[in-house]
Amino acid sequence: MSDSTRPAPLKALAGFGVTFGGIFTESITEEYPEVKRPPAPRYHGRHQLNRHPDGLEKCVGCELCAWACPADAIYVEGADNTETERYSVGERYGRVYQINYLRCIGCGLCIEACPTRALTMTSEYELADNNRADLIYEKDQLLAPLEPEMTAPPHAMVPGATDEDYYQGRVRP
Template sequence: MAESTSMREQFWDPIAGFGVTFRTMFKKVVTEQYPFEKLPTAPRFHGRHQLNRWPDGLEKCIGCELCAWACPADAIYVEGASNVDGEGDESGRFSPGERYGRVYQINYLRCILCGLCIEACPTRALTMTNEYELADDNRADLIYEKSDLLAPLLPGMVQPPHAMQLGEDEGAYYRGAYAAPAPVARKEASE
C-alpha cells in the first residue's frame, strides 16, 4: 500500500507543478518596466548619502567621526582637521565649529543603507537622498569621496573656505539664530 501511494505521488507531482505553470502562463504580466518607467520612491526611502551645508555654504560636518563609529558595516571613513581662522580669502574655515571633515568617504560596496549614521550625526550634516541607482562596473567608483557627497552650492552660497557669515560664533549656527548671508566680495580673475 505504501509503495502504491509513493508511485502516485511521483506521477502527480510533476503534473501539479505544470498546472501552476499553465494557470499563470496566460495572466497579464505585472512586472514594472524599470529602466524606462521609474516609479517614485517612498518619502523616507534610504538612498545615497549627502553631506549638507549651512545657508552661507559652510559644511555642516564637524569631523566628529560618530557616523563612522555607528556604521555596522564599517563603510564610512572620516578624518577630522582643525579650522584655521585667517584674514579674507586666506581663511581655512570649512565649517563653523573648531573642526571639519577633511576626508570623508563612504564605501557603497559595504554600505547596507541602514541609516544608523544619520541618527548618530549631531549636526544633521549627513542625510540620505532618494537616489538609488548606485551600480557601477568599477569597484573604485563605488567609494564616494567628500566631493561626491557634498550638497551642491545653491544661489547665495559661497564655496568654502571662508569666514562665518551668518553669526559671530558657531553657536549662532547650531541654534539656528543666524541672519541672511551677507554678500561676499570675490577676487577678480585678473589679480
C-alpha cells in the same frame, strides 16, 4: 489518467500549455529603467553631507558617524579650520570623508550619531556600478550642491554670527 501513468509526450504538452497560457495574461513586470517610481517617503538611499545656508559645511569632522557604523563603511579624517581657510563652523572639518557603498547596509545609525545633522540620507536608490572603486564615494560626491545664494568654502563665517547661531539655523547668507 494519473500523472505517473501519462505518456512522456503528453507531460511535455501539459507543461507547454502552462507556458502558452501565460502569453495571454497581463504582464506585472515593472518597467524600471524607463519608468522610475518614487521610493517610499522614509526610504534610506544615498548619503548627503549638508551645508549651512551660507555654504559652510555642517560636518565638523568628529568621526562619530564612522564609530557608529556597524559595517565599518565610513572613513572620516578631520582637520583644523584656520581663520584664512574655514570650511565649517566648528574648530574642525572633515578633510577626508568616504562612504563605501559595497559595505553600507543602509541602517541609518550614522545619521542618528551625527551631532550637527550634517549627514542625512536622500531617496536616491541607483547605486549600482560595474567598477568596485566607483562605489566608494568621496566627499565631493557626497556634499550637497551649492545653492545660488551660497559661497563655496573656504570663507569666513557670517560677520557677527556665533557657532550657536549656525547650529540653531539663525544664519542667512
